Amino acid sequence: MTTVPIAIIGTGIAGLSAAQALTQAGHTVHLFDKSKGPGGRMSSKRSDAGSLDLGAQYFTARDRRFVAQLRQWQVQGHVAEWAPSLYTAGSNGMAFSPDEQTRWVGTPRMGALCRALAADAQATYSCRIVEVFRGRDYWQLLDADNNSHGPFSHVICAVPAPQATALLSAAPKLAALVAGVKMDPTWAVALAFDTPLDTRMQGCFVQGSPLDWLACDRSKPGRSSTLDTWVLHASAQWSRQHIDLPKESVIELLCGAFAELINCPVPEPQLSLAHRWLYARPAGAHEWGALADSDLGLYVCGDWCLSGRVEGAWLSGQEAARKLIEHLEA
Structure with missing residues (x-):
């Protein structure tokens, strides 16, 4: 058992999962974390x-370990099932397209889950780490x-692979492996309307458009907005361009x-905002779990080490x- 603390850079679900297990x-x-929370x-x-x-927008659970964790979060009130009225949209228009997939969201907002996980942790926010270096005996x-x-x-x-690469200069082989991971960007836009749009659609997978996903955010459990709120995600290709x-x-x-997609009048929104996710998802699939140079004491995790999904991020942090x-017990 080490009495010197372990540093975790990044407080997404992967970092919080690792912190919880440790x-x-x-x-x-x-x-x-470089963000405010x-x-x-x-x-x-x-x-x-x-x-x-x-x-x-939501997450799913396939691995039994993550399913068990989700059930705990559900009992604690941090997550709830979201069963949207799902559609698909493409060259032939929009069509109702239900499926059997169970979808989960944080409640009363997605970020509430991570805030609950970080509630008792020692953390420094608004702090962008730019270098990880070895002192005489320990890391700084x-x-x-x-x-x-x-x-x-x-x-x-x-953290996302491109950001992790810059922090791994003390482990060149590990840095070279991580540098090979490409991640796609996503532009996200939120819109809010005074009156609900005339549509039954609450979530839609899109092809052949600048968009690849849109959802009625207010339809998720626990949301209390008096406005009709929607979130649009651009495709990776459009976002790159x-x-x-x-x-x-x-x-x-x-x-x-x-x-053009929604097939109903869309008035001028009362609120609109955009956010650019530079590293929204991995461009390819990997099954690393987590990466490590155990002799040096450097470890890397994230959704990009596995499926690119929330579940993958949590499992990667556990790994x-x-x-x-x-390594400590060896």
Whole structure:
């Protein structure tokens, strides 16, 4: 058992999963994140229309370990099932397309789950770590304001692959492997209307459009907005092609694509906002679980190490913690 804390960079579901497993095993962890709070791509955006899920829209569970964890979260009130009226849209128009998949969301907003997981953790937010380096005996972290943090016995990088690569200079082979992971961007737009749109559709998978997903955010359990709120996700291809477009132009173009798809009048929204996720999802599939240079004490986890889904992120964090604990006990 180490008495020197373990640093975890990133407070998305992967980092929080690793922190939970390590804490349960009796280790002390310290979390760092560049954002104002936890959640990563599972965080929610506060607005005049209430909280909006601009990142992860829902998640599913296939692995028995994640299913068991979900049931605990459900009992604790952190998640609930979302059963939207699902459609698909393509060259032949929009069609009702129900399925048997169980979908889960954080409640009363997606980010509430991560905030609950981080509630008792020692964490430093609004702190962008730019370098991980080895001191005489332990690891130190350097932030963007040139402040040093440490000492730490081990470091877990739980951030998107392009960001993790920059933090792994002390482990060149690990850095080279992570550098090969490509991640796709996603432009997200939220719209809020005074009166509900005249449609039964609450979620839609889209092909052949600038959009690849749209959802009625207010239809999710626990949401209390008095406005009719919608979230639109652009396709990876469209997002790459328009990666540096001003937010106002992104809103205009994606709102136009939304109006073409939904087959009902779309009035001027009372609220509109856009958010660019530079590293929204991995471009390819990997089955690494988590990556490690155990001799150095550096570990890497994230959804991109597995399925690219929320479940994959949680499992990857668990695997990073398992590898670290096994190394300590060896």
